[in-house]
Amino acid sequence: IRLHKQNEWLDVHTKKLNILRSLNKLCSSTKQTPRLISSVKNLSKRTLSENEIKALENGLDYVYPSLRFDEETFISNIETCFVTVLGRTTDKCDYDEKDSDEDVIYNMSPTQLKFANKMRNICDSFRYNAKRVLSKFHSNIASIMKTLKNLAKDKSIVITKPDKGRGIVIMDRNEYLTKMNSILSDVRTFKEIKQDPTIEKEDQLTRKLLQLKNDNFITVEEYKNIRPTGSQPGRIYGLPKIHKVGNPLRPIVSAINTYNYKLSLMLANKLEHLRKSVTLILDTFSFVKQLHELKVNTDEIG
Known part of the structure; x- marks a missing residue:
């Protein structure tokens, strides 16, 4: 019986593999134009401009780079790297107490002086290139940030993500609140309490x-x-099920900062x-x- 079942399963899976190989050859021989699917799903009455769609396409988790070169952090990291590699160059550590008007005495060895000069040249080159790149993308990123801020000011819509997959969904706030209130009104799941x-x-x-x-x-x-x-208290919000008719919301309870x-x-x-x-x-x-x-x-x- 075991051998019979083994042969039976082997025949079934062999047929499946042959079908998949045939389909794979058919698909590879047929050239198709790739279809671009937008990651932005607009369910609201607001008409999105092309710039607004482009600003949203990267998703809610995307972080745009800073338009300002962080000089303080850059200098601090370089100094830490220098001290870690070649040791201290002053008579006191950073955490030692000293008067505000007390001069810092530098005592660097020839090796430290040579390395410091080389590192300064590298840092100057890096700083110049970094600022040049930031200035190149400044106008583009500034325009995107302005577009996103204008969208955030529109209180008639809710910008969220879908229940499944990645992307952005835009809903009318009134529709969102109506669906959430309908969920919270279900006495079989939720109960109103008098105090927190x-x-x-x-x-x-x-x-x-x-x-x-x-x-x-x-x-x-x-x-x-x-x-x-x-x-x-826990906070509840809803994620739209855009793959279902009517785009119902899936309630999500965030327990962050609960007791x-x-x-x-x-x-x-x-x-x-x-x-x-x-x-x-x-x-x-x-x-x-x-x-x-x-x-x-x-x-x-x-």
Whole structure:
């Protein structure tokens, strides 16, 4: 029976592989013009200009470079690098106390002087090229930033991301609030409370953590890391399901800065090793990597 099943499965998968190979040859022989899909989905009544679409296409996580060369950080990093490689060049450390009008006495060896001169030339060249590149892109980035600020000022729309995948979704604020209120009105899931219990919950958890510390169940360092301070209630928001009719919202509750948020992070780190499994696939990329690394015995392929 086992041998029969093995041959049966082998025949089925062989047929599937042959079909996939045929389709792959057909697709490779047919030249198709690539279709560009915009990452911006506009569900609002506002008409977006071409500049606004271009400004949004990079996504919500994209960070535009600074238009100003950070001179202070640059000098600090170079000085740290110099001292790390060749040692101190002054009579005192940076953290030593000295009067405001006290002169700094430099005492550099010939090796340090030679290296300092070479490093200064490199830094001057780097600074010049960096400022030239920043000035080159200044007008373009400044225009994009102005466009994004104007979009942020429009209170009639909500700019968010889709429930699945990456990109940007723009919704009318009234539609967004209506759908969120409809979700919150579901008494089977949510219940209205008369007062905010955050401070009370924070006090209860703090007392419990203090007891665990005194009992040596957790360390002093762990207690400091997970003790809640300035806690806030959880916040809810919705992500539109643009792949479904009507674009319903998926409610997401953000627990950041809640009274037990730090505790949950510590527990997640301590329990993470229990989730590791040889059959667990993190994402599509890891799955493809495992397929490439898979060693197949050619004798088992029919």
